[in-house]
Amino acid sequence: MRASPPLRATTYLLANGVTGLLTLLTTLLLFAVGGVLAVLVAGIPLLAALTLIGVPVAGLERRFQRLVDDRPLRDGHRIPPRPGLTSWLRTRWTEPATWRALGFATLLMTVLWPIDLLAVLLGVTVPVALLSTPWQFAVLGDGQQVNVLKTYPVTSWSQAVLTCLVGVVTLVACVFGVVLLARARGLLARAILTPPEFPVNERVVELARSRVRLVDAFEAERSRIERDLHDGAQQRLIALSMMLGLARRDAPAGPLADQLSRAHDEAGQVLVELRDLIRGIHPxxxxxxxxxxxxxxxxxxxxxxxxxxxxxxxxxxxxxxxxxxxxxxxxxxxxxxxxxxxxxxxxxxxxxxxxxxxxxxxxxxxxxxxxxxxxxxxxxxxxxxxxxxxxxxxxxxxxxxxxxxxxxxxxxxx
Structure with a gap:
């Protein structure tokens, strides 16, 4: 069974808040270590890695988005043309999706994570504190006085009950506020990370490039077939034609010699047709x-x-x-x-x-x-x-x- 919207929204904000805090700490650590080691050149790869910190952060955001939005968040990353770390790094550093992810990670670890954690903290603690005022007044305050949220003194049962009623209203307001904030945060992340729609002119260019690649592959395959026929089947036919010619010369006159002569002529005709075929494939x-x-x-x-x-x-x-x-x-x-x-x-x-x-x-x-x-x-x-x-x-x-x-x-x- 799927969790309720308030619980999913709270989980989304909490997960993003923790992610933003950890991203900030990781960035500061890599920057400090990379800055110290940059003198020895060894820190330069660490500083370069900072530009890719948005890739895992954006990957986590795509998973967190399922809590507040049923629509999948598109990746936008390209598949590297070749295996290996070098090809992967070159692809990531040259694609827009990486820089959108870096922008989102920067916003998350500087502005958004405190807002997320503060919203969860206030949305949970304030209603709980107000709703539990009668219990606090009876148990902790011993029926005399209790300071709700460390600021508001409650000295009577009527104040305790009234504060509890205020807590009910606050709970409803916080539930709606947390859900609204989580959805707004999800839309902001989606706006930053979603790759733009492929323009029509870029689609045409990519289609043309794909057609050229197909033609190049076709030409390479034609060349391979032509080479195989030239070096394989044609040479075998030449050898067969020579063997038939020698056999016809050595055979005594009669039906066998006639059969060998016809076979030799037929082999020669097949060889001519094969040469024409090879010339037609790729001369x-x-x-x-x-x-x-x-x-x-x-x-x-x-x-x-x-x-x-x-x-x-x-x-x-x-x-x-x-x-x-x-x-x-x-x-x-x-x-x-x-x-x-x-x-x-x-x-x-x-x-x-x-x-x-x-x-x-x-x-x-x-x-x-x-x-x-x-x-x-x-x-x-x-x-x-x-x-x-x-x-x-x-x-x-x-x-x-x-x-x-x-x-x-x-x-x-x-």
């Missing part, structure tokens, strides 16, 4: 030689003649290069399948902190983002890295796709 040419060489390779393998005037010798992050590469790959695929063009062009460069890629053709035009050509996926992918995709494709042509990605070179970001 080794892009990793080894950069965006300019990879774009030139795409144009060379295109079914439609494509002129290239794309001069980019700089190297960028894996995500940026991969995004630009697959934009060109998808655009050239659409050019060959849907445009009806007999000629295309890839242009672009890097200037002013922006990587620009443009793909155009002399086809029939009429392309759109909703035409089922994968352009919406490209637009989403470009937006993740902070870029912009624009498309111009009037009926009758020509079609021009432009992608602009703000980025830094690897040399500049190093």
């Amino acid at each position: 080794p040419l892009l990793t080894d030689f950069g965006l300019e060489a990879a774009v030139l390779d795409l144009a060379t393998r295109s079914a439609v003649r494509v002129d290239v005037r794309f001069a980019v010798s700089e190297r960028f992050s894996r995500t940026v290069e991969s995004t630009a590469y697959f934009v060109v790959a998808e655009a050239l695929a659409n050019l060959a399948k849907h445009s009806g063009a007999d000629r295309g062009e890839v242009t672009g460069g890097y200037a002013g902190g922006t990587l620009t890629v443009a793909v155009s053709d002399n086809g029939r035009g009429g392309a759109g983002l909703d035409g089922g050509t994968g352009l919406i996926g490209l637009a989403d992918r470009v937006s993740v890295v902070g870029g912009r995709l624009s498309l111009s494709s009037p009926a009758g042509g020509p079609t021009r796709l432009i992608v602009e990605i703000p980025c830094q070179t690897l040399q500049a970001s190093a």
Whole structure:
């Protein structure tokens, strides 16, 4: 069974009063010891620890809040990115929640704890002293005189009874006063410790950052798969193809030789498809030689003649290069399948902190983002890295796709 509101309010004020007093004594002790040892440098960590004294105090306050408010008090602390004391300290010292907790602890140990303890002391002792006046007059005063609260003399039974009645009124007033004070104290602590609502613009920034992190993780996983296929399955297929070729050469003419020949041809076809798959996951040419060489390779393998005037010798992050590469790959695929063009062009460069890629053709035009050509996926992918995709494709042509990605070179970001 849950305790009554007056008892919970009294417990809340008493717990906060004791916590504030202990916090004050601990702070003074750490400050004194740290100040003495600062000459030997050993005291500097103790002085730095004083800035974190609000963290446990705020943690206790969140527990005490349950006595006066059913709503949970949000923590506001971030989870350290890595295990260990250094990561924990860096996170705590760089987050607003720590400084809000320090402000609350400072207010608690300088102003609030005396008020809390005094409210509990007066709220309990004054009504008890007034209500027990008849008993004090009969037992302690021996029916002659008793000093209530050490100040008010009671010399008759009528005064004792009247004082007891005043004690009843005082008890009611103190109960309401303690409950009201406890709730006000709880609201004050909640106002100080509650983290502000996440602004919409910060939510957008955090969402964008999370999308970038997901893309980076995706690119890393693609690179791992490409490496595993290249170093594992592809090498095994090459070895298998060589073994089949040797077996076909040594086998006598007949059905067995024919079967080995077909198996050797099939292994070669699988190897070609696997190489195309690896190139589609993350082309080794892009990793080894950069965006300019990879774009030139795409144009060379295109079914439609494509002129290239794309001069980019700089190297960028894996995500940026991969995004630009697959934009060109998808655009050239659409050019060959849907445009009806007999000629295309890839242009672009890097200037002013922006990587620009443009793909155009002399086809029939009429392309759109909703035409089922994968352009919406490209637009989403470009937006993740902070870029912009624009498309111009009037009926009758020509079609021009432009992608602009703000980025830094690897040399500049190093």
